[in-house]
Amino acid sequence: xxxxxxxxxxxxxxxxxxxxxxxxxxxxxxxxxxxxxxxxxxxxxxxxxxxxxxxxxxxxxxxxxxxxxxxxxxxxxxxxxxxxxxxxxxxxxxxxxxxxxxxxxxxxxxxxxxxxxxxxxxxxxxxxxxxxxxxxxxxxxxxxxxxxxxxxxxxxxxxxxxxxxxxxxxxxxxxxxxxxxxxxxxxxxxxxxxxxxxxxxxxxxxxxxxxxxxxxxxxxxxxxxxxxxxxxxxxxxxxxxxxxxxxxxxxxxxxxxxxxxxxxxxxxxxxxxxxxxxxxxxxxxxxxxxxxxxxxxxxxxxxxxxxxxxxxxxxxxxxxxxxxxxxxxxxxxxxxxxxxxxxxxxxxxxxxxxxxxxxxxxxxxxxxxxxxxxxxxxxxxxxxxxxxxxxxxxxxxxxxxxxxxxxxxxxxxxxxxxxxxxxxxxxxxxxxxxxxxxxxxxxxxxxxxxxxxxxxxxxxxxxxxxxxxxxxxxxxxxxxxxxxxxxxxxxxxxxxxxxxxxxxxxxxxxxxxxxxxxxxxxxxxxxxxxxxxxxxxxxxxxxxxxxxxxxxxxxxxxxxxxxxxxxxxxxxxxxxxxxxxxxxxxxxxxxxxxxxxxxxxxxxxxxxxxxxxxxxxxxxxxxxxxxxxxxxxxxxxxxxxxxxxxxxxxxxxxxxxxxxxxxxxxxxxxxxxxxxxxxxxxxxxxxxxxxxxxxxxxxxxxxxxxxxxxxxxxxxxxxxxxxxxxxxxxxxxxxxxxxxxxxxxxxxx
Amino acid sequence: xxxxxxxxxxxxxxxxxxxxxxxxxxxxxxxxxxxxxxxxxxxxxxxxxxxxxxxxxxxxxxxxxxxxxxxxxxxxxxxxxxxxxxxxxxxxxxxxxxxxxxxxxxxxxxxxxxxxxxxxxxxxxxxxxxxxxxxxxxxxxxxxxxxxxxxxxxxxxxxxxxxxxxxxxxxxxxxxxxxxxxxxxxxxxxxxxxxxxxxxxxxxxxxxxxxxxxxxxxxxxxxxxxx
Numbered sequence: 022x023x024x025x026x027x028x029x030x031x032x033x034x035x036x037x038x039x040x041x042x043x044x045x046x047x048x049x050x051x052x053x054x055x056x057x058x059x060x061x062x063x064x065x066x067x068x069x070x071x072x073x074x075x076x077x078x079x080x081x082x083x084x085x086x087x088x089x090x091x092x093x094x095x096x097x098x099x100x101x102x103x104x105x106x107x108x109x110x111x112x113x114x115x116x117x118x119x120x121x122x123x124x125x126x127x128x129x130x131x132x133x134x135x136x137x138x139x140x141x142x143x144x145x146x147x148x149x150x151x152x153x154x155x156x157x158x159x160x161x162x163x164x165x166x167x168x169x170x171x172x173x174x175x176x177x178x179x180x181x182x183x184x185x186x187x188x189x190x191x192x193x194x195x196x197x198x199x200x201x202x203x204x205x206x207x208x209x210x211x212x213x214x215x216x217x218x219x220x221x222x223x224x225x226x227x228x229x230x231x232x233x234x235x236x237x238x239x240x241x242x243x244x245x246x247x248x249x250x251x252x253x254x255x256x257x258x259x260x261x262x263x264x265x266x267x268x269x270x271x272x273x274x275x276x277x278x279x280x281x282x283x284x285x286x287x288x289x290x291x292x293x294x295x296x297x298x299x300x301x302x303x304x305x306x307x308x309x310x311x312x313x314x315x316x317x318x319x320x321x322x323x324x325x326x327x328x329x330x331x332x333x334x335x336x337x338x339x340x341x342x343x344x345x346x347x348x349x350x351x352x353x354x355x356x357x358x359x360x361x362x363x364x365x366x367x368x369x370x371x372x373x374x375x376x377x378x379x380x381x382x383x384x385x386x387x388x389x390x391x392x393x394x395x396x397x398x399x400x401x402x403x404x405x406x407x408x409x410x411x412x413x414x415x416x417x418x419x420x421x422x423x424x425x426x427x428x429x430x431x432x433x434x435x436x437x438x439x440x441x442x443x444x445x446x447x448x449x450x451x452x453x454x455x456x457x458x459x460x461x462x463x464x465x466x467x468x469x470x471x472x473x474x475x476x477x478x479x480x481x482x483x484x485x486x487x488x489x490x491x492x493x494x495x496x497x498x499x500x501x502x503x504x505x506x507x508x509x510x511x512x513x514x515x516x517x518x519x520x521x522x523x524x525x526x527x528x529x530x531x532x533x534x535x536x537x538x539x540x541x542x543x544x545x546x547x548x549x550x551x552x553x554x555x556x557x558x559x560x561x562x563x564x565x566x567x568x569x570x571x572x573x574x575x576x577x578x579x580x581x582x583x584x585x586x587x588x589x590x591x592x593x594x595x596x597x598x599x600x601x602x603x604x605x606x607x608x609x610x611x612x613x614x615x616x617x618x619x620x621x622x623x624x625x626x627x628x629x630x631x632x633x634x635x636x637x638x639x640x641x642x643x644x645x646x647x648x649x650x651x652x653x654x655x656x657x658x659x660x661x662x663x664x665x666x667x668x669x670x671x672x673x674x675x676x677x678x679x680x681x682x683x684x685x686x687x688x689x690x691x692x693x694x695x696x697x698x699x700x701x702x703x704x705x706x707x708x709x710x711x712x713x714x715x716x717x718x719x720x721x722x723x724x725x726x727x728x729x730x731x732x733x734x735x736x737x738x739x740x741x742x743x744x745x746x747x748x749x750x751x752x753x754x755x756x757x758x759x760x761x762x763x764x765x766x767x768x769x770x
Numbered sequence: 771x772x773x774x775x776x777x778x779x780x781x782x783x784x785x786x787x788x789x790x791x792x793x794x795x796x797x798x799x800x801x802x803x804x805x806x807x808x809x810x811x812x813x814x815x816x817x818x819x820x821x822x823x824x825x826x827x828x829x830x831x832x833x834x835x836x837x838x839x840x841x842x843x844x845x846x847x848x849x850x851x852x853x854x855x856x857x858x859x860x861x862x863x864x865x866x867x868x869x870x871x872x873x874x875x876x877x878x879x880x881x882x883x884x885x886x887x888x889x890x891x892x893x894x895x896x897x898x899x900x901x902x903x904x905x906x907x908x909x910x911x912x913x914x915x916x917x918x919x920x921x922x923x924x925x926x927x928x929x930x931x932x933x934x935x936x937x938x939x940x941x942x943x944x945x946x947x948x949x950x951x952x953x954x955x956x957x958x959x960x961x962x963x964x965x966x967x968x969x970x971x972x973x974x975x976x977x978x979x980x981x982x983x984x985x986x987x988x989x990x991x992x993x994x995x996x997x
Contacts, residue, residue: 184881188912189822191784276782276825368781459881463910463969463976466788480975483791597974 024336025063026390034060043070049405056399064385064392067337068306068400075572077303078404081538082570085548088555089565096564098527101224107147107217108566109224110528112592114487117221119151122161122214122493122532122588124571128271129211133178138186138273140213142345145190145278146299149285150348152225153217156465157479158187160197160213161493161532161586162456165206167448167768172201175209176456177769183213184459189275190282193468194460195477196491201448204497207576212532214588216491218481223289227298228315229351232379234295236312236320237357239364239371240281240347243304244330246271248341277346277369284367285348293360296351306340306400308349309375310383313397316351319382320397322375336387351377411544421502423635425621430699437698438750440630442760444703445678447629450671451764452682469596473679475518475667476591478599486595492518493589495534496670497582498623499638504546508553508585509641513707514669515589516561520650521667521710523600523657524591529558531568531587536580538572546583547572554585560643563589600657602666603684604713604739609663611688611737613673614649614726615709619700625671626703645708645731652731653710661722664713673736674702674744676711678757681744687754690737690746698749701736713739773993775986776803776813778843778859780834784821785856785968792968793817796986798993805837814993815852815896816843818859820912820966830873830915831861840866852896852989853960857913860952860962869953869962870928871920876913877945885977886911886965887939888951892932895958896992900984906939907981909965911951916944916964918951928953936963 023029030036040050043066053061053069061069075081090102100117101109107121125140141158148155160183165172176199187194192215229236288294296316298308305327313320324336334342352360357373364371378384383400385393431437444450453473462471469488470478476492494514500507512529519526531554536543558565574581593599621627622636656662664684666676681688692698714722726733745751775793777800779786790800801813805823810816824833834840840862847853847868855863863869876882885908890901901907920928925948928934936952944964952963967982969975 181880188881188914189782189784189825191821274825276822276827279782279784279822279825458883461881461883461912463883463912463966464784464788466785466791466969466972466975468976469974599974 024387024390024392026392027062027394030062031059036060038063038066040066040070044074045070049073052405057395062392063337064340065395067341068310068393071303071306071341072310072400073404077307079570080405081407081409081572082547083406084408085551088551092555092559093564094559094562096562099564099566102566105151105226107151108528108530109151110566110590112487112489114482114485115220116481116487117219117224118216118489118590119148119153120214120216120491120530120588120590121147121567122212122530122586123569124532124534125211125213126208126534126571126574129179130175130209133175134182135272137179137182137211139271139345140211141183141186142273142275142278143301144213144215145192146301146348148215148217149282150227150297150299151217152223152289153219154286155192155215155217155282156467156481157195157216157477158192158214159195159477159491159493161495162198163200163202163205163210163584165209166203167201169206171206173769179211180456180459186273186275188461190279191464193462193464193471195462195468195471195479197472197493199453199456202497202582204582208574208581210534210574210584212586214493216489225289225294225297227311228296229312229320229377230316230318231295231353232318232377234351234353234377235357235373236322236375237350237352237360237371238327238347238374239350239369241274241277241344242328242330242370243339243342244344245334245338245342246344248338271343271345273345280367280369281346281348284364284369287363288360291359293352293356294350295353298349300347300349302343304340304342310397310400312349312351313383314401316377319378319380320375321378322385324385324387326372326374328370328372336392409538409544410541411548412541413545414542420635421637425624425627425633425636426619428621428627428631428633434749438752441674441702441752444625444629444671445675445757446760446764448764448768450625450675452762453765454762455765455769469599470522470601474602475521476524478522478524478593478596480596486597488593488596490519490522490524490591490593491588493586494518495584495586497584498634500550500583500585501634502623502636502638504549504583505553506638506641507583508550509557509643510638510707511585511587512554512557512561513641513643513646514667515587516563516646516650517667517710519589519591520653521600521665523598523654524593525654526563526589526591526650528566529563529587529589530566531585533570534574534581534584534586535572536575540580543580550583550585557643561647598658600662600665602664602680604664604680604686604688605684606663606715607686607740609713609715609739610719610735611739612712612714613709613734613736614652614712614731616706616732617696617700617704617709618706620704620706624703624705639705639707642708648729648731649708649710652726652729655725656722661718662712662714666711668709668711669705672703672705673711678744678761681754682758682761685754686739687741687743687745688737689740693734693736698746773798773815773990774801774813775989776801776810776816778803778805778816778818778839780805780823780837782821782823782825783819785819785966789817789819789968792971792982792986795971796983796990798986798990803839805834805839808838808842810842810846815989818855818862820857820859823858826915831858831865834862835865844868847960850957850959854897854985855962856966856968857964860964861915863960863962868960869955870924871918873915874917874919875915876917881914882943883912884943886943888936888965889939891937892935892954895935895954895961897961897985897988898935899992900988908977908979909967909982910969910977911943911965913944913964916946918946920947935961
């Protein structure tokens with residue numbers, strides 16, 4: 022069939038198009054016809070189908086995500102909110118920070134190395150597109166069972182991909198998580214986050230304004246990689262002779278992206294850019310329609326001018342290609358030469374592919390014929406919206422009734438000791454050094470804290486010591502038991518982690534990983550989690566700046582645990598005041614902040630010892646979290662504490678063992694009055710942290726806690742070369758190190 | 771006066787700005803040099819920084835070695851100008867035959883990032899005079915292709931002439947022959963090593979140690995004394 026032009030489409034209303042194969046529903050296709058007043062061309066159909074996909078349009082989640090805006094707390098820190106490539110937060114001294122977490126789950130299961138690598142690439146381009154220099158990345162990962170043979174394929178590939186790409190970009194990897202659970206076996210979660218820094222005046226937005234301004238595509242050439250539905254259009258409907266099967270997972274080139282970073286920042290510095298957009302999902306379709314619909318005018322694009330890697334690509338394929346390392350900039354005509362010069366300096370290919378017009382249409386031409394003529398808003402912003410049915414699952418009551426607090430507890434000192442060893446050596450609680458040692462955390466020379474610290478911390482001003490901290494957390498087990506509170510627990514933990522290092526939490530980004538929205542059970546989990554997060558952010562005063570929704574993480578009927586992952590960004594006036602997790606000075610006093618209750622539902626202990634998931638997750642008290650955070654930040658600023666570690670998975674014993682191993686100093690612990698040893702060690706009550714206080718500061722510190730109403734309990738002292746619970750057991754640091762650090766290398770060997 | 775020390779930026783260099791910072795902290799003046807420019811801007815010494823120049827494509831350092839700036843660097847190095855190659859810079863120096871041997875992929879096949887213990891074996895080079903021979907230091911290491919190899923005769927020669935400058939201690943992180951972490955040329959003006967001294971110059975940052983600072987104070991003192 023010959024080229025399907027706009028004119029042709031108007032004259033041949035009865036031509037059947039493969040809308041169903043491209044993922045559109047019948048009513049969605051009819052809506053496209055209604056919008057255009059005719060049938061779409063093949064190219065238009067390609068654009069609508071990909072832009073109206075769940076991934077790009079958020080059609081199942083949009084109505085719920087609105088709460089993040091509606092319930093947003095008053096915050097002076099927000100400079101740019103949801104809807105742009107990434108949110109931007111004011112961190113003071115004229116600096117702004119942009120950050121975001123996204124998912125690259127499905128590609129990473131198909132092809133772990135490239136899937137994870139291009140996940141890093143995509144999130145970093147979002148950061149550059151805001152005008153910021155990327156300064157760090159974090160990678161929250163969730164894998165299938167640690168001992169499953171396929172985990173040995175997926176995890177090392179994912180880690181090598183993240184390292185291979187991020188290390189080559191020169192971005193320190195400062196945080197993240199690795200969680201194992203059988204529920205992620207066929208649907209591992211590879212979330213990637215990035216932070217960028219800029220001056221306030223350098224913020225850039227994705228919009229094309231000013232008729233006559235040029236649209237420049239730069240970066241890698243466009244190839245056939247990452248085309249999903251387009252190959253159906255090209256091969257089955259339009260031209261049977263063409264090769265149809267191209268890799269659905271994109272292949273990354275971090276070297277090209279590094280050049281893209283440098284040349285984009287140089288163009289920003291010379292004020293050459295009016296608007297900018299990266300090319301990620303939906304490629305040129307997304308970039309042109311979003312730029313045009315966010316600006317004041319229309320846009321005219323000559324598709325022939327797009328530099329190609331494969332010259333046999335059809336226009337539909339060019340529009341849908343997800344080739345990596347490409348960007349689109351809008352530049353005033355008189356600045357185009359200088360922009361192209363900078364690209365040439367960095368050996369980056371750059372081509373003018375179109376211009377901003379004074380109309381309101383997005384028009385795309387191929388060989389001189391018009392193949393797209395649409396209102397860009399209908400492509401980018403006015404996609405379908407669904408109110409998916411949802412209902413509390415029938416099994417939820419039974420799950421919550423299966424109380425973990427009733428599980429058999431250790432009956433002897435030996436059993437208690439054995440369970441401590443089992444816990445700290447279990448895959449989820451074991452050291453992740455095998456993973457993090459494959460990531461560069463030194464590059465750029467500004468890393469103050471990195472994994473396994475509570476949060477990653479980066480200095481952003483060498484003179485003043487201003488810094489930012491980030492922590493990501495999520496607990497699918499808690500969210501499965503109660504998605505509303507599970508989401509709030511993820512938020513609370515990330516908030517606490519940031520405050521534990523001495524930084525003040527400012528804002529969050531979230532990556533919401535769930536199963537199929539077409540399943541009312543899953544949809545209920547999603548709705549509850551979003552509501553929980555929005556309510557929680559209101560109490561903590563941390564607005565949601567943006568994020569990402571990943572649905573359909575499901576194999577057959579089996580969905581993953583609902584897994585909202587929350588990234589909290591914080592600021593610290595002077596990184597010299599940061600609090601690390603390591604016990605460093607013998608004789609310092611150990612205090613437990615917060616209250617400990619018998620709370621074992623979803624706990625690491627219930628998983629490791631009983632392979633059990635049931636009951637209720639720990640209670641959430643966000644006002645208390647806020648108070649705890651304030652105390653930790655004050656104590657850090659005023660030099661009252663030398664070490665602090667948040668209590669979460671694995672409870673107090675896990676935190677103490679980690680701090681002891683990090684600093685190479687042991688601890689003598691005493692079970693406080695009113696608690697039994699088991700609850701003291703393993704409970705996962707929220708809102709708690711352990712701190713090491715120099716003796717000279719003891720009074721000042723406990724007075725502060727008392728005055729502000731935070732329960733504080735002395736639990737021991739930093740001492741010796743063992744973790745010793747008086748009257749119960751002692752474990753030498755050597756034993757603990759072997760248990761804690763040996764697990765992951767052994768599993769992956 | 772102070773010394774002017776050039777830092778070359780290749781496409782894909784990553785630690786160029788960090789190296790400039792280390793030079794500044796030592797009290798010298800960092801000068802940015804561009805790979806396409808043969809002009810060394812009258813610098814007194816040159817550092818080839820770490821990174822993945824040209825994406826490490828073909829072989830680490832193999833393409834950069836042919837960049838215009840390297841023509842002048844090679845010429846000046848042979849004439850006695852102090853040159854330091856860190857990580858990827860070390861790889862470029864071996865590719866340029868300013869230093870013997872070469873680098874292969876780590877024996878464990880993974881990227882490795884750690885705070886590495888080293889022994890200073892030669893404190894007489896232009897870049898190590900502020901250390902003492904036998905001193906034990908910790909310097910961050912991060913690489914994919916860090917396994918130093920050379921034929922036996924070359925290795926024996928390096929040992930006999932005292933040209934092994936740094937050796938890995940306690941743990942060989944990449945399978946380097948004879949635990950070699952860094953070497954120098956016959957004249958002692960060209961030094962290459964895999965670990966990153968520019969990441970150990972401030973007490974709060976990175977490894978939290980300042981064991982790398984003497985690299986930059988060594989060269990500064992030498993250059994100031996010579997002027």
